[in-house]
Amino acid sequence: xxxxxxxxxxxxxxxxxxxxxxxRYCQKEKGLQIHGWCLMSNHLHLLASAKDxxxxxDILRDFxxxxxKKIVAAINNEVESRKDWMLYRFEFAGKFKVNVKDxxxxxxxxHAMECFSYEFTKQKLNYIHQNPVRASIVxxxxxxxxxxxxxxxxxxGLVDIDFI
Numbered sequence: 001x002x003x004x005x006x007x008x009x010x011x012x013x014x015x016x017x018x019x020x021x022x023x024r025y026c027q028k029e030k031g032l033q034i035h036g037w038c039l040m041s042n043h044l045h046l047l048a049s050a051k052d053x054x055x056x057x058d059i060l061r062d063f064x065x066x067x068x069k070k071i072v073a074a075i076n077n078e079v080e081s082r083k084d085w086m087l088y089r090f091e092f093a094g095k096f097k098v099n100v101k102d103x104x105x106x107x108x109x110x111h112a113m114e115c116f117s118y119e120f121t122k123q124k125l126n127y128i129h130q131n132p133v134r135a136s137i138v139x140x141x142x143x144x145x146x147x148x149x150x151x152x153x154x155x156x157g158l159v160d161i162d163f164i
Contacts, residue, residue, distance in 0.1 A: 001044045001064060002107045004093040007086060008041040009105075014078055015071055016146060019044065020158045022067050030059045033162045036125040038132065039146040045128040047121070047164075060110060068105030121164050125152075 003009050010016050019039055026032035031054030036047035050056040072090060075083055087103065094100030115121040129141040129149035138144045142153035151157040 001046070001060070001110055003042045004104055004107050005089050006042045007089060009071065009075075009086070010039055010041050010146075012078070012080070014074055018067060018070050018074060020146070022063055022070070023159050026059055026063055027160065030054060030062065032056075032059050032063075034148070034159060035121075035162050035164045036128050036148045036152075037159060037161070038128045038144070038148070040131055040135065045131060047115070047125055047128060049162075064106045068103070072103045072105055118164070125164060 031051035033049045038045045090103035094104030132138050132144040133141050141149035148161045151161045
């Protein structure tokens with residue numbers, strides 16, 4: 001999932017917490033199973049599935065709707081130096097969309113890929129975990145707090161995962 005215009009929103013702790021809290025809520029209440037994840041400054045990678053009786057597309061739709069409203073509200077209420085600029089971009093992104101009332105936070109769609117084999121799944125998980133390394137944020141994937149790489153390395157992560 002990517003923020004419109006690739007805006008670096010997830011640079012502030014409050015917005016990161018909104019995402020991790022929302023992921024945990026979806027796990028507990030909506031049937032989301034997270035096998036891997038990584039939150040970067042302007043996008044979220046998820047390797048996920050849905051428990052029986054749930055649809056992943058419904059979970060992601062609800063997640064995006066809820067988090068977009070909460071993050072826009074937080075931007076409005078927090079001390080945010082880029083507040084006017086960000087809200088203008090989010091408003092403009094939704095201006096010509098009939099289904100958007102005020103602001104459009106997330107880009108339409110997801111870059112969904114079906115993980116059809118264990119090897120392909122491992123490849124995608126590695127790609128997700130290496131994101132902060134490739135971005136020169138950390139030198140080892142497990143040192144990035146906003147990722148399931150910690151869980152896979154035997155460390156405590158912010159979000160529980162269902163290992164592949």
